Amino acid sequence: xxxxxxxQVSYNLTNYKITPLHVLFEETCKEAERLGARVTGSExxxxxxxxxxxxxxxxxxxxxGKSPGVPEDELIHIAVKSLGLxxxxxxxxxxxxxxxxFQEKHxxxxxxxxxxxxxxxxxxxxxxxxxxxxxxxxTLGAALCAMVAxxxxxxxxxxxxxxxxxxxACQAQQLKDxxxxxxxxxxxxxxxxxxxxxxxxxxxxxxxxxxKAIEQATKExxxxxxxxxxxxxQAMELAKIAAEGGNVNAISDVGxxxxxxxxxxxxxxxxxxxxxxxxxxxxxxxxxxxxAEKLVAQARGLKEEIQALVYQKISNKEK
Amino acid sequence: xxxxxxxQVSYNLTNYKITPLHVLFEETCKEAERLGARVTGSExxxxxxxxxxxxxxxxxxxxxGKSPGVPEDELIHIAVKSLGLxxxxxxxxxxxxxxxxFQEKHxxxxxxxxxxxxxxxxxxxxxxxxxxxxxxxxTLGAALCAMVAxxxxxxxxxxxxxxxxxxxACQAQQLKDxxxxxxxxxxxxxxxxxxxxxxxxxxxxxxxxxxKAIEQATKExxxxxxxxxxxxxQAMELAKIAAEGGNVNAISDVGxxxxxxxxxxxxxxxxxxxxxxxxxxxxxxxxxxxxAEKLVAQARGLKEEIQALVYQKISNKEK
Numbered sequence: 001x002x003x004x005x006x007x008q009v010s011y012n013l014t015n016y017k018i019t020p021l022h023v024l025f026e027e028t029c030k031e032a033e034r035l036g037a038r039v040t041g042s043e044x045x046x047x048x049x050x051x052x053x054x055x056x057x058x059x060x061x062x063x064x065g066k067s068p069g070v071p072e073d074e075l076i077h078i079a080v081k082s083l084g085l086x087x088x089x090x091x092x093x094x095x096x097x098x099x100x101x102f103q104e105k106h107x108x109x110x111x112x113x114x115x116x117x118x119x120x121x122x123x124x125x126x127x128x129x130x131x132x133x134x135x136x137x138x139t140l141g142a143a144l145c146a147m148v149a150x151x152x153x154x155x156x157x158x159x160x161x162x163x164x165x166x167x168x169a170c171q172a173q174q175l176k177d178x179x180x181x182x183x184x185x186x187x188x189x190x191x192x193x194x195x196x197x198x199x200x201x202x203x204x205x206x207x208x209x210x211x212k213a214i215e216q217a218t219k220e221x222x223x224x225x226x227x228x229x230x231x232x233x234q235a236m237e238l239a240k241i242a243a244e245g246g247n248v249n250a251i252s253d254v255g256x257x258x259x260x261x262x263x264x265x266x267x268x269x270x271x272x273x274x275x276x277x278x279x280x281x282x283x284x285x286x287x288x289x290x291x292a293e294k295l296v297a298q299a300r301g302l303k304e305e306i307q308a309l310v311y312q313k314i315s316n317k318e319k
Numbered sequence: 320x321x322x323x324x325x326x327q328v329s330y331n332l333t334n335y336k337i338t339p340l341h342v343l344f345e346e347t348c349k350e351a352e353r354l355g356a357r358v359t360g361s362e363x364x365x366x367x368x369x370x371x372x373x374x375x376x377x378x379x380x381x382x383x384g385k386s387p388g389v390p391e392d393e394l395i396h397i398a399v400k401s402l403g404l405x406x407x408x409x410x411x412x413x414x415x416x417x418x419x420x421f422q423e424k425h426x427x428x429x430x431x432x433x434x435x436x437x438x439x440x441x442x443x444x445x446x447x448x449x450x451x452x453x454x455x456x457x458t459l460g461a462a463l464c465a466m467v468a469x470x471x472x473x474x475x476x477x478x479x480x481x482x483x484x485x486x487x488a489c490q491a492q493q494l495k496d497x498x499x500x501x502x503x504x505x506x507x508x509x510x511x512x513x514x515x516x517x518x519x520x521x522x523x524x525x526x527x528x529x530x531k532a533i534e535q536a537t538k539e540x541x542x543x544x545x546x547x548x549x550x551x552x553q554a555m556e557l558a559k560i561a562a563e564g565g566n567v568n569a570i571s572d573v574g575x576x577x578x579x580x581x582x583x584x585x586x587x588x589x590x591x592x593x594x595x596x597x598x599x600x601x602x603x604x605x606x607x608x609x610x611a612e613k614l615v616a617q618a619r620g621l622k623e624e625i626q627a628l629v630y631q632k633i634s635n636k637e638k
Binding site (some may be wrong): 067069070071073104107108109111112114115117118119121122123124129130131133134136137139140142143144146147151153156169172173176179180183193250251252253255256257258259262263269270271273274277310314317 | 321367389390392393425428429430431432433434436438440441442443448449450452453455456458459461462463465466467470472489492495499502520533537565569570572574575576578579581582585586589590592596629634636
């Protein structure tokens with residue numbers, strides 16, 4: 001392109017799973033170098049799937065010896081910087097990433113500042129309430145687990161567990177994002193129950209429709225905290241790995257994370273239990289209660305295990 | 320004032336503790352009514368202490384039969400609306416309230432959206448970490464306690480405990496705000512320890528100054544989580560009152576709040592313990608550990624007590 005005194009290489013990328021963005025970019029860099037030139041930047045025409053950007057971000061972080069188990073925003077930032085996507089025109093994730101076109105990345109509650117969320121919680125409005133708070137506790141527990149894994153990965157004292165901690169950080173990020181969504185889902189499910197109770201019930205048809213709507217909404221309001229229990233328990237399982245092999249200087253963070261996950265499971269369990277009596281479907285009730293009781297028992301055991309491990313490691317530090 | 324076709328009454332208020340704002344306003348309204356006129360609004364010239372605004376907000380909420388145990392922002396909003404402070408010119412709390420001139424109401428972390436706080440937590444940067452998370456857990460526990468008290472106050476099923484729940488909500492709001500500040504303080508204390516470790520140590524004077532700075536900073540980094548323990552335990556004591564007499568429909572929220580407070584105490588305890596070995600002052604270490612162990616033991620007992628009460632009330636609902 002004479003105007004810029006630069007050469008341009010164009011590709012039509014049809015499947016990023018076959019040709020990942022970073023492979024394409026690195027090959028272009030190599031080829032340019034062979035010709036004595038340098039790649040100064042790149043531009044994306046059209047839209048790109050989120051997963052392609054995340055994969056690229058992880059690739060470049062690992063190439064720099066850094067943990068790829070970082071938040072989505074950070075992965076996108078790294079991908080943009082590494083590919084030089086801002087060099088020719090500004091890369092705006094909101095406009096360029098397919099998934100961001102269809103739905104807002106974060107819900108209303110997740111976007112509230114901490115102080116505002118606490119204020120909203122303290123008011124007598126029904127949402128947000130304990131259910132969303134339990135999901136938030138799980139979010140924080142998973143985040144702390146990712147933090148400890150990231151503080152271990154790349155640390156020269158722990159080369160044997162780098163690979164394990166890298167995976168741990170990536171998994172914990174996923175659980176964190178899932179639980180962040182559940183904060184929203186719990187409040188939405190609760191609002192649906194309230195809406196069902198406000199339906200008219202003058203005619204027989206209306207009464208039947210209302211009963212059905214209440215049943216359906218109450219089931220959903222039970223399944224959301226059940227999922228919070230499941231995902232928070234998974235976060236505890238990751239915390240156990242972090243307690244066993246993670247950076248001992250961050251052992252108190254593993255401990256706090258475990259207590260947060262534990263509070264999430266116990267808190268969500270209460271939300272399952274309080275909703276069950278409102279459901280007619282006896283099989284659903286029995287199945288859900290059995291699942292929830294199993295999860296809470298596992299969480300209690302795991303909490304004791306990790307707590308003992310954390311105390312032991314803190315005592316060793318004292319010596 | 321001919322221009323507006325209105326009369327104006329001016330006061331010089333020197334001590335709001337002797338003449339509260341709302342008394343002055345209500346007396347003016349009465350006097351106006353006696354003369355066949357109506358107070359259309361008011362204007363504040365100069366600055367006002369925060370406490371005067373909060374007191375006014377609480378007064379008008381109670382007058383409307385609503386709980387005064389709401390967040391600071393809401394109290395100010397009610398005071399402004401009730402006094403008609405926006406009628407003549409816009410009342411901007413940031414410019415009119417004395418305390419808001421000297422310091423920002425919320426710290427950097429408290430202003431982060433939930434998703435951003437979780438992202439920051441998950442990175443390998445040292446702050447925010449487990450200490451701030453423990454304080455956040457306590458914040459949420461206190462907020463849930465306020466919520467349950469507010470859901471009980473004014474509810475026709477619980478007239479006997481209205482007074483108690485009103486006080487409970489107000490106290491829980493205070494604990495919530497205190498813990499919100501401790502989120503910030505914990506990260507600041509940790510950063511000071513890091514800064515002390517980075518001090519130069521070439522000369523003997525430098526070495527001594529550095530050792531002193533580390534000792535001082537580590538003590539502070541121990542006292543902050545100790546305070547998180549104390550305040551979160553107070554929140555648990557309030558949760559017990561809410562579990563005993565509060566709205567039974569919100570019993571799961573009391574339970575979640577208790578687990579959050581409990582996680583806060585246990586989590587902060589780990590932060591006390593991990594900092595102690597870095598301190599030289601043996602008396603300080605022994606005293607602090609003794610205090611912390613007492614607090615954690617109390618929290619464990621209280622958690623069991625409240626948990627049993629919550630389960631019992633949920634079972635009663637099932638029948």
